[in-house]
Amino acid sequence: MNYPYWQLGFPGGMLIALVAVLHVFVSHFAVGGGFFLVATEARARRTNDLALLEYCKRHTTFFALLTLVFGAVSGVGIWFTIGLVSPEATSTLIHAFVWLWAIEWVFFFVEIAAAIIYAKTWDTLSARDHQIIGWIYFVAAWMSLFVINGILTFMLTPGKWLEGHSLMDGFFNPTYWPSLLARSAAAVVLAGLFAFITLPKEGARNEVARMAAKWMVAGAVVMPVALWWYAAKLPLFAHLSLGMGVTSVTHALRGGVGFSLLALVLALVCGAWKPEWMRPPVVVVLVLCGIGMVGAGEYLREYLRKPWAVNTLVYANDVRAGEVAAITENGVLKTAKFLPHADATSPAYGRDLFVLQCGACHGAEGYRSMTRRVDGWDAAFAADILQHIHVLRGTMPPFAGDEQDRKALGKYLAGLNPEWHLTITAANKLEMGKKVFDSRCGHCHTVNGSFRPLRGTFENATAAQVAEVFPALGAMSSNMPEFNAPAEQAEALSFYIAHEANLPLTVKPGPTEMPTGTNHSRMRSPARPGESATTQSGAKRNSLTQEVR
C-alpha cells in the first residue's frame, strides 16, 4: 500500500516466474557445469585424452557465454523484477539478510573472475594452474548457491527466526539443508543435460555422451531423496496447499515428474546407449525438459508459500501482515499512497483496488482469470466474500480495506461477467445446481471431494432440509458469507447438494485438509449449531498455520 503498483497488463508474479525460471535453469548449470568442466578436464589430462580436452575447451566457450552473460544478467533481472513487483517483500529480505547477500556477492565476484580467467587461459596456463582456477570457480559458484539458498528457503520456512530474529536461525531454517541438497542435485543433472548441447560430431562424442548421461542419473538419484526430505520439512500450511487438489499444482507435480522421466530416458537411450541418436532435435527436447523440470519446481515452491511472499511478514500481494488491521480500519483511500483514482465513488476505484490487492496473482482475464472465478457473483456476495477471502482455500491473503473498499471491489468483480438469468427446469435442475454450487460454495467446499466436504453435514438430508440451512449461513460462522442468491438458485443448489451428498460413495474421500494427522471423523461430523463444517476446517487450517508460525 506504500508503493505504486506497476500495471503491466498481466500478473506481476508471472513476470517474476518467467525471469526466475530461466535464471534458475542457467544459474544451476553455472554451478554444476563448472564442476563438470573441471572434473572432465582433470580426467582428460589424467588419461591424456586430447579429444576430451578439446571438448572441454569448446564446452567452456559455450559455458562462459551462457553463464557469464545470460546467467549473471538474468540474476540482476530477478533483483529488478522483485523490486518492481514486490518492493515490500524485497525490502524485508534486504533488511534481514543484506550481509548474507553481500557475502553471496563476494562469491559471485570471485566466480565471475574465475570463469573469465578459466575460459581465457586454456592455452596459456599450466595444466595444474588451469585446474586450480577451475576448482576456485566451482567452489565460489557452489558457495554462492549455499548462501542464496538460505534466503530463498527463509521465505517459506523462517523457523526460529520469528522468535528472536537471529540471523543464523533464519539462514539455517527448517528447509535449508534439503533444499541445498535438491539444488545441488539439480545442478549436477543440468551439468549433464547441458553437456549434450556441445556434443562433438566425432572425437570424444561417445565418451562425453555417456559421461553426461551418468551425471544426469547421478543427480536424478539424489533428487527424490532431497525432495522427500524437503516435503517432510514443509510447514503444515504448505502441505495443505499440496493436498487441496488444485489443478495447477497437480499439473506442476505431474509435469515435473514427467519432464524428469523423459529427460532421463532420453539421456540413457540417446546418451548412454546409442550416442549417435543424440541429434539436435533430441537435445532441444532435453533442454525443454530441463526448463520444464525447473519451471515445475519453481512453480511449486512459489505456490506452497501462498498466501505469503515472506512467511508471516509480507503477503503474496505485497501487503505487510502487520498493516492489514490498520488498512481495514482506515480504508485503502486513506492508507495507499499511490492510487490512480483517489475517488471511492469512481467506477475506476474498484479496478484500482483489484490491481492493487489482487494484481500480483490475478488478471481480469488470462492466467488465474478472475472473470472465470467470479462467474455468478453479484456485487453484494462479492463484497461479502472479500471478508473471508483468506479462508477460501488458505492460499489467499486477507483483503485489506474497509467496507467502502469491499463494496467498490465487489462491484468491480461482479461487473466482470453479465448477470445470471438462469432458467431452471426440472430437467436441468441438477446441472444448474452444480453451476450455483461452483459459483457460491465451490471456492471453499466440495460435497464429496477432499477439501472441506459437505457430505458429513448433509448426508441423509432432503433438499428442503438443506435449503433450511441457507438463511442461517452468515450467522453460523464469521467465515461464511451470507447466502443471498435468488430463490430459484437456492432451490437448485439445495437439490444439487442433497443429491450429491446422498450418492453412494464410489471413491474413498481423500485427505480432508492435510495429508497426515487429520481427524477425519471430526471433519465429517455434522455441523453443530453455530459451528459449521466450514468453521471447523477453516479454524483447523488457521490453527495449523498459527502452529507453524
Place this chain on the structure above:
Amino acid sequence: MQTMVPHVDPLPLPGPVWLFTVLLLVVFTLHVAMMNSALGGGLWALWNYLRGRHAEHEYSRRLAQELAAMLPTFLAFTVTLGVAALLFVQVLYGNFLYTSSILLASTWLMVIPLVMVAYYGYYYFSSKSVEGKGTAGCVLAISVCVLLTIAFIFVNNMTLMLRPERWLEIYRGGPNGWNLNLGEPTLAPRYLHIVNGAVALFSAILAQIGMSRMKKDPGYGRWLVQRSALVFAACTGLQFLLGMWLLLATPREIAMTLLRDPLAGGVFGLALVSVIAALLLILLGSLVEKPTKLVSAGFGVSLVTLLLMVCLRYLLRMAYLKPYADLGGLQVEAQWGVIVLFVVLFVGGLGTVGYMIGLVLKAGKKAALAK
C-alpha cells in the same frame, strides 16, 4: 501534507549507516570506473576500428583489437560491481529507489535485455575484430548505442528517485511503467556529463595503458598516450561546461549546498583541484617526445577525481532527500558477527582474485622468457 515517500522498512537497519555509506561509495566508484571503461572503451574501440580499416592506421587497428579483448571483461565487472552498489543503495534509500523504479518499471526493466544485447555484441566483436569486417563494426556500434541507452534509462531513474513531489503525477500519467523522467531539468546535462565523463576517464586509463606499452613498442605507446591525452583534455574541457550546465539546472537550494555545506563544498573544491591537476599532469607528461611518469600520476589523480565526484553525487542526493529521509533516525541493530564474516570473506575474495591474476601473470612472464 501527506508525503509520497513510502515508510522505511519496519525491520531495523542491520548495520550502521556509515558502514553502508562507505561500502556504497567504494563499490559505486569501482562500478563507475568499470562502466566508464565499458562505455568509453566501446566508443574508443568503435572509432579506432573504423579508422583502422584504412591501411595507414595500423595503430588504430591494433588498439581496436586490444580493446576488443577487454570490453566483455569491462562489462562483466560493470554488472558485478553494479550488483553490490544496488544492494547497498537499497538498504539506505530503498523506499526511494523502489518507487522511482516502479514508476519507470517497463522502461527500467528493459535495462536487463539491453545489457545482454550489448554484452553479446561485445563478445561478438571480441571474436571477430581481427577480421576487420564491417559486420563486427556494426555490432560494436549497436552495443555502444545500447549502452548509451542504458545510461539514459539509469539517469532517468536516478533523477526521479530524488523527486518525490513528481511521483504521483507520473504514476497517474502512466501506471503501466512506460515512463521517463523527461520533465527533469537536470536530465540532459547529467546524462551528457556522465557519458562525456566516461570517455574522459577511459582516456586517462588508456593513457596509462599506453605508458605500459612504451617498453615493448615505444611508437605505439607514444601514439596511444598522446592521442588519449588529447581526448582526455578535450573531454575534460567539455566536462567543465557540462558541469556548469548541470549546476545551473539543479534547483537553487540544492546547488547552494555546495556553498553552505562545508563537506559538500570541500569535496567540490577538491574535485575541481584534482581534475585540473589530472589534466595538467597528463598533458605535461604526454606532450613531449617521450611521455613521462607524470602521465601515470595524472591517471592516479583522475581516479581520485572520480571518487570525489561520486562522493559529491552522494552528498547532493542527501541534500535532495533531506526533507524526506532521515538516515540518522533509523533504528540500527548491527549484525556484527556476519559483518566481520563479510569483511573476512571480502578480503579472502580479493586475495583469491589476486592469486588467480598472479597465476596468469606468472604464466605470461614464463611465455615471454621462453620466446
